[in-house]
Amino acid sequence: MRYISTRGQAPVLTFEEAMLSGLARDGGLYVPETIPHMSAAHIRALHGLSYEDTAFRVMRPFVGDGFTDEVFADLIAKAYAGFGHNARAPLVQLAPGHFLLELFHGPTLAFKDFAMQLIGQLFQEALERRGERVTIVGATSGDTGSAAIEAFKGLDNVDVFILFPHGRVSEVQRRQMTTPTEANVHALALDGDFDDCQARLKDMFNDFAFRDGVRLAGVNSINWARVLAQVVYYFSSAVSLGAPDRTVSFTVPTGNFGDIFAGYIAKRMGLPIDRLVVATNQNDILHRCLSSGDYRTSQVHPSISPSMDIQVSSNFERALFDAYSRDGAAVAQLMGELKAGGFSVSQGAMQALREHFDSGRVSEEETLDTILLAQTTMGELLCPHSAVGVRVAEKQRKADTPMITLATAHPAKFPDAVEKASGLRPPLPKRMADLYERPERVTRVANDLAALESLITERLPK
Numbered sequence: 001m002r003y004i005s006t007r008g009q010a011p012v013l014t015f016e017e018a019m020l021s022g023l024a025r026d027g028g029l030y031v032p033e034t035i036p037h038m039s040a041a042h043i044r045a046l047h048g049l050s051y052e053d054t055a056f057r058v059m060r061p062f063v064g065d066g067f068t069d070e071v072f073a074d075l076i077a078k079a080y081a082g083f084g085h086n087a088r089a090p091l092v093q094l095a096p097g098h099f100l101l102e103l104f105h106g107p108t109l110a111f112k113d114f115a116m117q118l119i120g121q122l123f124q125e126a127l128e129r130r131g132e133r134v135t136i137v138g139a140t141s142g143d144t145g146s147a148a149i150e151a152f153k154g155l156d157n158v159d160v161f162i163l164f165p166h167g168r169v170s171e172v173q174r175r176q177m178t179t180p181t182e183a184n185v186h187a188l189a190l191d192g193d194f195d196d197c198q199a200r201l202k203d204m205f206n207d208f209a210f211r212d213g214v215r216l217a218g219v220n221s222i223n224w225a226r227v228l229a230q231v232v233y234y235f236s237s238a239v240s241l242g243a244p245d246r247t248v249s250f251t252v253p254t255g256n257f258g259d260i261f262a263g264y265i266a267k268r269m270g271l272p273i274d275r276l277v278v279a280t281n282q283n284d285i286l287h288r289c290l291s292s293g294d295y296r297t298s299q300v301h302p303s304i305s306p307s308m309d310i311q312v313s314s315n316f317e318r319a320l321f322d323a324y325s326r327d328g329a330a331v332a333q334l335m336g337e338l339k340a341g342g343f344s345v346s347q348g349a350m351q352a353l354r355e356h357f358d359s360g361r362v363s364e365e366e367t368l369d370t371i372l373l374a375q376t377t378m379g380e381l382l383c384p385h386s387a388v389g390v391r392v393a394e395k396q397r398k399a400d401t402p403m404i405t406l407a408t409a410h411p412a413k414f415p416d417a418v419e420k421a422s423g424l425r426p427p428l429p430k431r432m433a434d435l436y437e438r439p440e441r442v443t444r445v446a447n448d449l450a451a452l453e454s455l456i457t458e459r460l461p462k
């Protein structure tokens with residue numbers, strides 16, 4: 001399996017090379033050259049398998065020879081051993097025809113653990129075999145950072161620097177990033193929003209002297225391995241509702257478009273998915289684009305679902321690449337226009353996107369109402385991001401197709417918003433009960449590329 005860049009000008013890589021590289025050297029994102037197909041019989045054969053066995057079968061064709069079957073299966077087993085639910089991604093019924101896929105039973109209580117725990121294992125194995133060391137820099141609106149720190153803390157061959165927007169993550173999210181004591185972990189609070197954090201990260205990848213000097217690696221959904229690991233739960237949940245003999249739809253609380261893009265890959269592989277519904281908060285660039293064809297950035301407005309406070313949605317580039325018939329030059333031109341504020345998607349490309357994606361936007365008030373309603377009438381305490389998903393799903397689902405909404409984080413990560421909505425303050429799990437007492441270690445940083453690069457270089461072991 002070979003990986004190509006969405007901008008068409010970067011070297012073609014293997015899975016392992018693409019995983020260790022992060023952003024392609026032409027500024028694009030790596031995608032598989034072809035999408036492996038799973039026949040109906042193969043999908044049917046997933047019935048009754050463990051999450052780990054399903055993960056192996058779904059991901060194996062993408063991974064190539066870098067990892068043997070035995071090693072890959074062992075790394076998957078290690079990745080999910082620490083999850084707090086035997087099913088890993090349990091499905092609960094909210095209402096007739098509406099199901100919630102709980103993706104928050106991993107160590108940091110958000111869906112990011114599904115991919116991050118696995119790529120922590122894959123990085124470790126690949127780096128030890130190669131005798132290499134990397135510097136991971138991540139940008140986070142709250143959940144990717146804590147998941148990355150949890151997966152990479154204390155490893156000998158990795159240093160982890162996480163950029164998060166100062167004052168714009170929940171207290172639990174911040175403490176998850178600032179309280180680990182391992183020397184290879186560096187939490188950096190940037191004066192700006194998540195888009196600034198992600199832009200500086202991409203700038204670092206595009207500064208080849210810095211990139212090669214520190215051996216930069218990325219674990220945001222820039223990294224194809226992140227997207228791949230998230231494809232698995234689309235299969236496990238759809239199969240448990242009867243796929244391939246029953247078609248399902250998904251609603252996905254969306255910010256950087258990584259999670260829903262994983263659903264699109266599952267569909268391209270042959271999973272019978274009818275609609276993939278993008279659910280956004282008031283930072284609604286994706287909903288505006290899917291409604292009007294105009295992808296135009298605007299100011300980020302802080303919300304009670306802060307992990308989705310994003311206006312430059314990185315993985316949308318991967319969807320555009322397919323919508324523009326894999327024309328890298330066309331995508332490079334659109335991304336150039338984005339630097340100047342935005343672009344219009346062509347009619348043909350809009351038609352291609354609308355074949356798969358619908359969208360909806362949820363206000364702050366509607367998010368709070370939905371948390372209360374789901375708690376009182378459905379018996380489920382939702383985090384604000386999951387509430388955005390449930391609200392959109394309730395509006396858009398059809399009677400004849402089951403809808404699965406992704407519950408992307410545990411309500412205890414956002415206790416203030418959940419309490420405001422429902423009067424209930426969800427407690428943290430016992431293993432995290434002393435989170436508020438642990439000392440914090442964080443460096444405040446300016447939104448300045450040169451200063452960030454110097455800080456990272458100075459902090460690396462000599």
Ligand SMILES: Cc1ncc(COP(=O)(O)O)c(C=O)c1O
Pocket residue numbers: 110111142143144221253254255256257258259260307308385386408409
């Ligand atoms: C809790 C939560 N929900 C939803 C999202 C949006 O996911 P994506 O960025 O993959 O669209 C994020 C951030 O990624 C998140 O942390």
Ligand SMILES: N[C@@H](CCOP(=O)(O)O)C(=O)O
Pocket residue numbers: 139140141142143144145219220221222255256258307308314
């Ligand atoms: N919501 C994310 C933003 C980064 O997304 P990623 O999937 O590209 O890592 C977060 O919680 O950090």
